[in-house]
Amino acid sequence: xxxxxxxxxxxxxxxxxxxxxxxxxxxxxxxQASVHPDKFASATEHEKRLSLQWATQxxxxxxxxxxxxxxxxxxxxxxxxxxxxNPQLAPDFLMAQIELREQLDEIGEAxxxxxxxxxxxxxxxxxxxxxxxxxxxxxEFAAAYPDDVPxxxxxxxxxxxxGTLRASADKLEEKLLDY
Amino acid sequence: MALLQIxxxxxxxxxxxxxxxxxxxxxxxxxxxxxxRGGVTETLPDEAGEHLLPSVVRFTEGGTVVGLVAMQAAxxxxxxxxxxxxxxxxxxxxxxxxxxxxxxYEFVSTEGGMVKLKTDAGEVSxxxxxxxxxxxxxxxxxxxxxxxxxxxVITVPAYFDDAQxxxxxxxxxxxxxxxxxxxxxxxxxxxxxxxxxxxxxxVAVYDLGGGTFDISLLRLHTGVxxxxxxxxxxxxxxxxxxxRIAEWIIRESGYKDEVNPRQLRTLMMQARxxxxxxxxxxxxxxxxxxxxxxxxxxxxxxxMNELIADLVQQSIKACARxxxxxxxxxxxxxxxxxxxxxxxxxxxxxVGGSTRVPAVRQAVTEFFGVEPLSDxxxxxxxxxxxxxxANILVGNKPEDEMLLLDVxxxxxxxxxxxxxxxxxxxxxxxxxxxxxxEFTTYKDGQTAMLIHVVQGERELVSDCRSLARFELRGxxxxxxxxxxxxxxxxxxxxxxxxxxxxxxxxxxNASVEVKPSYGLSEAEITDMLKASFDHAKDDIVARSLTxxxxxxxxxxxxxxxxxxxxGERLLQASDIELLQQAISVLQEVSETTDADAINxxxxxxxxxxxxxxxxxxxxxxxxxxxxHKLDELEESN
Numbered sequence: 001x002x003x004x005x006x007x008x009x010x011x012x013x014x015x016x017x018x019x020x021x022x023x024x025x026x027x028x029x030x031x032q033a034s035v036h037p038d039k040f041a042s043a044t045e046h047e048k049r050l051s052l053q054w055a056t057q058x059x060x061x062x063x064x065x066x067x068x069x070x071x072x073x074x075x076x077x078x079x080x081x082x083x084x085x086n087p088q089l090a091p092d093f094l095m096a097q098i099e100l101r102e103q104l105d106e107i108g109e110a111x112x113x114x115x116x117x118x119x120x121x122x123x124x125x126x127x128x129x130x131x132x133x134x135x136x137x138x139x140e141f142a143a144a145y146p147d148d149v150p151x152x153x154x155x156x157x158x159x160x161x162x163g164t165l166r167a168s169a170d171k172l173e174e175k176l177l178d179y
Numbered sequence: 180m181a182l183l184q185i186x187x188x189x190x191x192x193x194x195x196x197x198x199x200x201x202x203x204x205x206x207x208x209x210x211x212x213x214x215x216r217g218g219v220t221e222t223l224p225d226e227a228g229e230h231l232l233p234s235v236v237r238f239t240e241g242g243t244v245v246g247l248v249a250m251q252a253a254x255x256x257x258x259x260x261x262x263x264x265x266x267x268x269x270x271x272x273x274x275x276x277x278x279x280x281x282x283x284y285e286f287v288s289t290e291g292g293m294v295k296l297k298t299d300a301g302e303v304s305x306x307x308x309x310x311x312x313x314x315x316x317x318x319x320x321x322x323x324x325x326x327x328x329x330x331x332v333i334t335v336p337a338y339f340d341d342a343q344x345x346x347x348x349x350x351x352x353x354x355x356x357x358x359x360x361x362x363x364x365x366x367x368x369x370x371x372x373x374x375x376x377x378x379x380x381x382v383a384v385y386d387l388g389g390g391t392f393d394i395s396l397l398r399l400h401t402g403v404x405x406x407x408x409x410x411x412x413x414x415x416x417x418x419x420x421x422x423r424i425a426e427w428i429i430r431e432s433g434y435k436d437e438v439n440p441r442q443l444r445t446l447m448m449q450a451r452x453x454x455x456x457x458x459x460x461x462x463x464x465x466x467x468x469x470x471x472x473x474x475x476x477x478x479x480x481x482x483m484n485e486l487i488a489d490l491v492q493q494s495i496k497a498c499a500r501x502x503x504x505x506x507x508x509x510x511x512x513x514x515x516x517x518x519x520x521x522x523x524x525x526x527x528x529x530v531g532g533s534t535r536v537p538a539v540r541q542a543v544t545e546f547f548g549v550e551p552l553s554d555x556x557x558x559x560x561x562x563x564x565x566x567x568x569a570n571i572l573v574g575n576k577p578e579d580e581m582l583l584l585d586v587x588x589x590x591x592x593x594x595x596x597x598x599x600x601x602x603x604x605x606x607x608x609x610x611x612x613x614x615x616x617e618f619t620t621y622k623d624g625q626t627a628m629l630i631h632v633v634q635g636e637r638e639l640v641s642d643c644r645s646l647a648r649f650e651l652r653g654x655x656x657x658x659x660x661x662x663x664x665x666x667x668x669x670x671x672x673x674x675x676x677x678x679x680x681x682x683x684x685x686x687x688n689a690s691v692e693v694k695p696s697y698g699l700s701e702a703e704i705t706d707m708l709k710a711s712f713d714h715a716k717d718d719i720v721a722r723s724l725t726x727x728x729x730x731x732x733x734x735x736x737x738x739x740x741x742x743x744x745x746g747e748r749l750l751q752a753s754d755i756e757l758l759q760q761a762i763s764v765l766q767e768v769s770e771t772t773d774a775d776a777i778n779x780x781x782x783x784x785x786x787x788x789x790x791x792x793x794x795x796x797x798x799x800x801x802x803x804x805x806x807h808k809l810d811e812l813e814e815s816n
Contacts, residue, residue, distance in 0.1 A: 027803075031804075033803065034803040035796065035799060036582055036672070037611065038571075038672065039582075039799075042359070042573055043737050044737050044738060044788055046785050046788065050796045051796065052672070054796060055611050059608075059610070059611065060613065063608065063609070170503075174500070177499075178496070
């Protein structure tokens with residue numbers, strides 16, 4: 001077996017952004033069912049080592065492919081395009097980001113003043129908007145890749161921004177729900 | 180032509196091939212051993228018919244005793260009688276002081292960081308104490324199963340960090356056990372109920388012990404059992420219920436002075452009795468009289484429920500949080516991420532004695548909307564599940580398709596500038612897993628680097644568990660920032676971490692020196708192994724010979740089984756012949772008394788069969804995809 005296969009090849013799936021997540025999960029389980037260390041608990045040391053290596057590789061591949069963002073970044077890497085830490089983004093995109101961030105902060109602050117019920121409803125609406133954006137950028141990537149890599153790369157940066165924003169929204173929600 | 184073997188229906192083909200396997204629940208208060216016998220999985224009792232072994236060890240000059248006898252001596256000889264050792268596993272002196280309860284022992288800090296306890300029999304580490312408990316259980320197992328155990332599965336709490344898991348593994352090694360797997364307790368409980376063969380969907384395991392609460396969510400899908408989230412509260416348990424009842428008695432009695440330890444002990448014992456009585460009855464008499472604290476009255480179940488309501492609610496909140504985590508880990512899809520709803524939980528399993536409290540059952544039933552499973556004794560369910568898994572892993576059920584996929588319980592990270600922890604592997608990631616992180620040098624010609632590995636969810640290193648410090652040496656001298664040191668973290672299927680490093684531009688391997696923050700060094704373990712044979716020096720030689728032979732037998736059997744299964748399919752006749760010869764050689768060496776030669780033989784046979792092993796792995800992977808159509812495969816190329 002070849003450890004240099006790319007993640008798509010491991011699951012024998014076409015190298016593409018659009019992917020059937022259920023099919024990926026099924027193949028993941030089929031693969032683990034044949035290579036997982038539990039299947040080799042009484043085997044020779046060498047088999048145990050191979051099994052550990054394979055199960056590790058498969059888990060890593062699955063983790064990458066099942067997430068939209070990680071899959072997008074991985075596809076760019078396959079094209080030798082790497083993600084920068086401080087990318088240049090369009091000023092109007094950044095302005096919109098600042099506004100969204102302020103909205104979220106306001107929802108959090110309002111909670112201190114008038115209880116969490118109203119805030120939760122507002123947060124719900126806010127998250128819908130964020131998800132909408134995420135969906136848009138996801139489509140942007142899907143449309144651009146692999147023909148227009150620079151646009152695809154830009155879409156990844158946008159997905160990163162919105163992903164961080166949604167993580168903050170989730171955190172606030174947990175706080176409001178008092179988890 | 181080979182003759183057909185005819186066996187009795189329902190019997191194993193060759194009775195000698197059936198392996199002795201056991202599951203061990205190494206608990207804080209009690210420990211158990213269980214095994215599958217004649218198709219039935221049950222916990223094994225001692226000679227007196229007791230299944231639970233109190234996790235108590237007493238060390239005296241005259242020798243070591245474990246269990247009930249040791250527990251009975253706890254009052255008169257508290258310094259030498261170690262209880263609740265599980266809470267000290269993989270911990271330092273500072274951690275133990277932070278446990279919030281006064282322990283009577285004399286602690287000694289060691290170089291390795293892990294605590295040691297001073298006893299009349301000398302200093303002992305928690306690892307050795309646990310090893311004594313394991314030895315007692317294993318002796319029970321070997322006696323009941325009439326022979327040495329071929330392998331065991333030991334359970335650990337899902338929240339156990341790397342140091343605690345490593346300590347458990349070390350204890351097993353000192354006890355001379357072949358550990359097939361460390362299994363998370365909730366997973367074991369789910370396996371005990373056979374949920375791996377049941378309906379597809381989510382399973383919640385609600386585990387409320389004396390001092391800790393654990394909630395785990397597992398997902399069953401096409402025969403694969405996946406732990407999707409674990410959570411809980413390490414400072415919430417049935418003992419807190421007792422506290423609330425004791426406080427109520429103090430309030431009702433009108434006693435104003437400070438409560439002395441004797442009074443508190445009596446109250447706690449009474450409270451426990453009241454709690455247990457109210458599991459069946461609607462109300463119970465309360466009569467307390469200790470050192471001037473007097474009370475006589477009634478406590479109803481409704482009243483008790485009120486006293487503990489917020490504690491129960493606290494556990495339910497942790498359940499809700501875990502459901503969120505489960506949603507995160509299952510649908511990582513960044514667009515349509517949806518958390519699991521309570522309705523997606525199809526089965527709830529109760530573990531731990533404190534789940535006998537009706538208010539707990541009711542709250543769990545209300546929250547998840549399903550009647551929880553409680554047919555199996557909640558004190559034994561974990562050991563039983565471990566036994567089921569041990570029986571499969573040891574190879575007694577080759578046709579079994581069950582697979583458990585476990586996750587990393589706590590994030591692994593590295594210390595970065597300013598004492599911040601940077602996460603390298605997020606919690607709830609499926610294991611085994613490996614991740615690499617790149618570092619660079621900050622000085623010209625720098626050849627060494629110190630890396631601090633921590634575990635936990637908090638942002639500050641000081642709030643996380645320190646696991647180990649690694650010193651990377653042998654970095655080729657370069658200008659500052661030019662070296663690219665790739666540090667690779669590998670977590671195995673037991674959740675244990677190992678680290679390796681290489682310089683990426685030159686490909687030079689940097690050596691990694693591991694200094695576990697709260698662990699035992701290889702030398703310390705060897706010393707402990709020797710110490711356990713203090714009274715009979717010859718035993719060391721005898722034991723290493725026995726171990727070498729066991730190893731040889733294991734490797735030969737594994738290879739023979741592999742040859743029977745796949746030999747003709749994957750190998751040339753001449754290759755099979757060579758492997759058979761190699762087996763014969765090892766078999767001959769095993770008859771001698773030279774342990775080193777046997778070990779060498781084992782290694783040589785391993786080498787000889789490497790290629791065959793690789794071929795088998797390939798075949799296994801091909802088989803996994805055998806159901807897919809060829810055009811799908813071509814599409815991917």
